[in-house]
Amino acid sequence: MERSHPLxxxxxxxxxxxGPHTSLIxxxxxxxxxxxxxxxxxxxxxxxxxxxxxxLTFAGERPWxxxxxxxxxxxxxxxxxxxxxxxxxxxxxxxxxxxxxxRDGRVAKHKxxxxxxTSAITMGMGGSAGLEPPIAATGGAIGSTLSQWxxxxxxxxxLLLASGAGAxxxxxxxxxxxxxxxxxxxxxxxxxxxxxxxxxxxxxxATLVSSLxxxxxxxxxxxxxxxxxxxxxxxxxxFVAAPLSVFxxxxxxxxxxxxxxxxxxPFTRAAVGGALLGLLIFxxxxxxxxxxxxxxxxxxxxxxxxxMHAPVTFQLGVWNIVLLTLGLTVLKVVATALTVHSGxxxxxFGPSLFIGAMLGFTFARAVNLTGVMELNEVNFTVxxxxxxxxxxxxxxxxxxxxIAEITGGYALFVPLMIVTSLSYLASRYMEPTSVYxxxxxxxxxxxxxxxxAQGKEAGPTKNGTPEGVPPRP
Numbered sequence: 001m002e003r004s005h006p007l008x009x010x011x012x013x014x015x016x017x018x019g020p021h022t023s024l025i026x027x028x029x030x031x032x033x034x035x036x037x038x039x040x041x042x043x044x045x046x047x048x049x050x051x052x053x054x055x056l057t058f059a060g061e062r063p064w065x066x067x068x069x070x071x072x073x074x075x076x077x078x079x080x081x082x083x084x085x086x087x088x089x090x091x092x093x094x095x096x097x098x099x100x101x102x103r104d105g106r107v108a109k110h111k112x113x114x115x116x117x118t119s120a121i122t123m124g125m126g127g128s129a130g131l132e133p134p135i136a137a138t139g140g141a142i143g144s145t146l147s148q149w150x151x152x153x154x155x156x157x158x159l160l161l162a163s164g165a166g167a168x169x170x171x172x173x174x175x176x177x178x179x180x181x182x183x184x185x186x187x188x189x190x191x192x193x194x195x196x197x198x199x200x201x202x203x204x205x206a207t208l209v210s211s212l213x214x215x216x217x218x219x220x221x222x223x224x225x226x227x228x229x230x231x232x233x234x235x236x237x238x239f240v241a242a243p244l245s246v247f248x249x250x251x252x253x254x255x256x257x258x259x260x261x262x263x264x265x266p267f268t269r270a271a272v273g274g275a276l277l278g279l280l281i282f283x284x285x286x287x288x289x290x291x292x293x294x295x296x297x298x299x300x301x302x303x304x305x306x307x308m309h310a311p312v313t314f315q316l317g318v319w320n321i322v323l324l325t326l327g328l329t330v331l332k333v334v335a336t337a338l339t340v341h342s343g344x345x346x347x348x349f350g351p352s353l354f355i356g357a358m359l360g361f362t363f364a365r366a367v368n369l370t371g372v373m374e375l376n377e378v379n380f381t382v383x384x385x386x387x388x389x390x391x392x393x394x395x396x397x398x399x400x401x402x403i404a405e406i407t408g409g410y411a412l413f414v415p416l417m418i419v420t421s422l423s424y425l426a427s428r429y430m431e432p433t434s435v436y437x438x439x440x441x442x443x444x445x446x447x448x449x450x451x452x453a454q455g456k457e458a459g460p461t462k463n464g465t466p467e468g469v470p471p472r473p
Contacts, residue, residue, distance in 0.1 A: 049124020071274025129346020273342025360384020
């Protein structure tokens with residue numbers, strides 16, 4: 001007597017006892033919980049490595065070690081990638097988009113652990129990048145793996161992948177709506193509104209679990225209003241943020257091409273890039289790691305503390321801090337590009353927030369010092385974060401809801417909407433593609449693949465986009 005395959009049995013039980021809709025909702029909740037645990041593990045790992053790094057360098061009065069730590073972290077990641085992943089880490093949002101567009105929602109199972117481990121090492125040892133792409137990839141891997149185990153079809157598999165990715169981002173920031181909007185804008189552009197339900201559930205569950213276990217927001221902002229008389233300066237900030245976003249996009253891509261052309265081996269790239277990154281961090285310590293602690297200093301009105309541990313300071317009086325934050329604004333993209341293109345695992349999402357915060361503060365402080373008008377520096381710092389995120393990553397809705405959720409700055413919704421929209425439109429006019437370039441859906445001649453409710457494979461349509469997945473605008 002022929003025995004049924006266990007996976008077939010799982011799919012049969014799911015459909016018989018839960019039905020298609022209930023099982024999708026239950027699966028999205030489970031994915032959200034697992035993504036939250038992954039986000040917590042990542043944050044704990046990064047903070048553990050960072051604490052040890054600070055103990056060895058700044059706190060231990062051995063700042064020269066900062067030259068070696070980023071290089072050591074990048075070399076360790078290169079070694080893990082070579083030994084366990086066959087030189088295919090699959091890091092970054094473009095890889096996740098490729099999994100949606102070309103691989104029908106099938107994510108490599110090593111991403112269940114590899115993204116957390118490598119990004120924790122990268123950022124914890126000084127890498128100047130963001131945690132959002134690694135946790136999005138981890139959440140996507142959770143959604144993809146569980147959907148395959150439960151024998152969901154291709155459409156549901158892609159939806160659960162996106163739910164896991166959005167849940168991971170929502171858990172990192174404790175911002176469920178922003179996580180959902182992120183998944184829609186990046187992975188499921190133009191999808192029907194009903195597809196938001198599983199992603200909302202996954203993000204809500206992830207945020208609940210994350211907030212119960214890992215307390216605290218990335219940023220804390222207390223604001224009740226904004227001054228309409230400063231509207232003109234908000235508009236001006238948008239048109240400063242747009243060319244800065246284009247600068248971020250082009251520098252990031254140029255450094256990728258430069259590293260690829262001149263350093264063929266992963267260990268060579270890690271050594272050279274790590275040494276240059278260590279040099280940057282030595283002179284500009286706030287470039288170490290994610291940089292969210294530096295943004296928090298701005299929001300708390302403690303900008304002068306950014307100069308702590310800096311070996312050189314300029315004697316420019318009240319303009320000292322303006323010069324420092326301007327330098328951080330320009331150099332963060334260089335540090336991030338060195339991190340990512342030298343083999344580290346991270347992305348430009350978090351650095352865009354850092355760059356925007358520094359820009360907004362620099363802009364407001366400079367206006368205040370000239371005496372033209374008294375601007376609220378904290379409000380401009382927050383709105384600047386949204387402006388550069390929207391301009392560099394091309395995710396205006398995510399930028400608005402993310403900043404409003406993580407800072408509690410709902411009172412700033414009007415300037416957030418104005419500045420984010422203008423920055424997005426102006427930067428896209430100057431640079432049509434985001435910092436991540438054209439999505440991997442451009443692979444038109446991908447290997448045919450079909451997928452239906454029984455798990456069969458389905459090929460891409462004639463325009464190169466898999467059936468059931470709307471084209472990226």
